[in-house]
Amino acid sequence: MIQAQSFELKDLPIKIIWAVVFLSTIGLIVLKSISQHHIGGVFQNPFSKQLLFLGPSVIGAITILFIPRYTIHKYAYALYAISIIFVILPFFGNPHAGTYRWLNIGLPFAIQPSEFAKIFTAIALARYLSDHNLEMKNFSSIIIPIILVLIPTSIVMNQPDLGTAIVILAPILPMLYWSGARPFYLFLLLAPLFSMLMAFHNMAFTVWAIVLGGTIFVARPKTIISFGLFFGNIFIGLLSPFLWNSLTNYQQNRILTFINPEKDPLGAAYQIIQSKTAIGSGGLFGKGWGDGTQTHLKFLPVQESDFILSVIGEELGFITIFVVLIVFGYFIVQVMKQSYLSKDRFSSLALIGFATIFLSHVFVNTAMTVGLIPVKGLPFPFISAGGSFLIACYLMFGLILKLSVNYSD
């Protein structure tokens, strides 16, 4: 079973590599534009900072290629546990910009442990779901994976970092689906969330109750369970207005601003409005590289990371946005294809997990940029500047390459 590692370059999924190279290049081009008038040290300049972090990122990705697949499988839980500890560590330090996201270990930059936690959570999940050749038709068998994912999610949510929490949570659904869980169970997983959201509107809550009841009826579980599920959800729904009041103003504001962004044009929605203005004023071909007024006059907030897509939209136009999103879609679909083609279950699950992480990053970041969802503070993979984030992206990239290579070991 244990054989010498052998891999050849031709075995690597070349399409995935090209996509990442393309996206990283676009990222550098845009960051170069942003950095034109930057003064200050290397770490204040997004372009040079990105270049600096690309080195260890690529090295990390290549290193992973030499790690045996079973080693990854073997240490999945340990890595998961370590990453959880690191995610908790910042809570013992001083808050950084009001959050506990960052871990300062005396480097000129801080580390964001949650970026790595999402990788190891996905791997741990993949191991659990592949090891336990479970009968996924059973609802109770999906409880442990859910607990596995909820631990880091709830910690990160408390940092507070809603965006990353969503990204950590997201892979659970496709991975359970991949493991053969009934779609009905996935529906039941999401049901409490809907129950909470709908509770704020009487009519919507009534409609939701009917949909919920109908679905439970069609799926035909045992009568007692049906009642439990139905009334449990209704109870959660009724409870949620009280939960709402326990949220911090910061959290409430973000949600409320989403509902009516024009309400507070200088508060949270300021970012969305500026982002849309930058993108919209770019038009089909953009204003040209380095000529984005919204970008260079700093109307656009956090332009080097969260709103980097707005810079692309403004300077390089819809054309480039189109290409970037299509390439990213292509990249994700290629990863899914590798997952489908994968021989072993662990690799397949890890790959769909990573695909989901990337997809949720892209979707949440882009949707936020164009005002479809509230501001989340999530960067765009491979393009946004970032230390921990860039390294995490490349680690996942390395893992994807590693797990894609089909050989027996």
Add this chain to the structure above:
Amino acid sequence: MLKAENIVSFRQYLIAIGITWFLIIVLLVRFFQIQIIGHDRYRKKANTNRIRKITTTAPRGLILDRNGQILVDNLPTYVLTAIPGELSQKGEKFGLISKTIGLDSTIVSRNYKKYYRGRFISTRLAKDLTFHQISKLEENKLNLEGIYYQQFPERYFPSVVRASHILGYVKEVDKSIRATIKDKSEYELGDMIGWNGLEKKYESYLKGKRGVYFYEVDALGREVGYVEDLPPKKPEPGRNIITTLDINIQKTLENLMEGSRGVILVGIPETGEILGAVSAPDFKPDLFTGLMLEQDWQSILKHPDKPLINRFNQGLYPPGSIVKMITAITLLKNQEFDPEVEQICEGSYQFGDRVFGCWSTQGHGGMNLTSAMLNSCDVYFYKSTHYFDLDILSNSFRKFGFGQPSQIDISGESSGLVPTVSFMNKRYGRYGWSKGALLNISIGQGELLVTPIQVFNYVNLLATRGIAQTPHFVRVDQLPENIHPNFESNIWDRIVSDMRAVIVDEHGTGKSAQPNTPGFKVFGKTGTAENSHGESHAWFLGWAEYYDKKYSIVVLVENGGSGGTIAAPIAHQVFSNIINYNDMAAR
């Protein structure tokens, strides 16, 4: 370990990539919507986003006296502003500012709230800062990010005269004032607007035009340069206005009225120009500039003599005997009236069931028109006018401008009151008043109320035999048309000679108005107006002829007592001063 086989079906794979492409397409559609369909709208928005309009205040025009001496000037002061969007740790910064320049920090934060209009619009924190204070702030510049200053021209009064009721004052445009302005683009919050006196009346001359600069700014509001397509427009200072005032005369009047309540108006009868005008008590004109202390404001507001009231065009007074020329003219117009026929004054006159007293209780004896004028005998007028219809008399009053605004170029003018038959009927009922009211009005008492500026116009009309122009402080191209009473010249002659007699006759009530200067001829009439506020108001009106010049004068001392003993000597002093001043100028 890794023996578990992949069990993913092709169908599951298809669903996964289906969801992926669906999400990507949703995003692309949204981008298409914003970037292609909404392009025009967002392009416009992007332009307004980065261009900031900065306006600079234009200095107001100066106000000068007739000889070009500056009455109202501008002083460069500094205004401290903040860009709210750039301001962090507001409280600390406000504290530092107030400590550095010695200003209450509550004023700073109150101003911040008052002027706040937006995150990237500069908001005033304090004004009237001196260069010294600004340089102290400059030393702390590093700790005061988001705090700026601008030069701001402030009204300044370099002259020795106050002329407060004439010059008026400017007021800062606040939200409630701005709401009343028709053309909102003309004024911004914090701008100055003429609020009273000449500052208000000639606002359109004095105001000037704001300068406008279009800066390209970054999101922090930092100016990064001019916008090429929108060249800056420099502020245009307001136009200067030259008043008819003479600083020397004005100064004399102000000195004379120091400590009393009342009015002096001095002018040139033919042209209606006002050389000096004082409404006492007055106030320092710079009271309304700068940071007026609450206690100063309260002491002005609560002052029992009401210094804010402009007595010469708002004050309503019974005129007393100074209107007897009108009664006399009304008499003279009647062909059957013989001014030489004497009426006996025994100190009082019984009319109907009422007794009307003369001011001299022992009586004047036999009086004709001239002696009645120079003695200011009331009984003569009672006896001569009792057959009049009230409206005949009130018509004569109106012919001299009473009961209507004089159209002086300071707003807020009162019309006064000239009672007519219909007015009396309305007020007292048809049978509620008797003809006795007429007797009172004929000697300037009763319901009759006048403003000093109306009296000034009246004396100008007498001095010029009806051709005087509307009284004014600023010579403009088109003065409002004055009334021009027209009588036969013998009537004018009689009145003028009687008014001369008031001054020169040994019994003349106004003889103390005549300065002892050969060739300086004074004409006048005194008045001692009874009123419900205590002691009588002392009046003197008249004019002086000196070489080819004429000077008209109105003196009113509230509750001063007798016109002859209180008001006439004041006129004397004014005239003496004019003589000295003319002599000096001649030399």
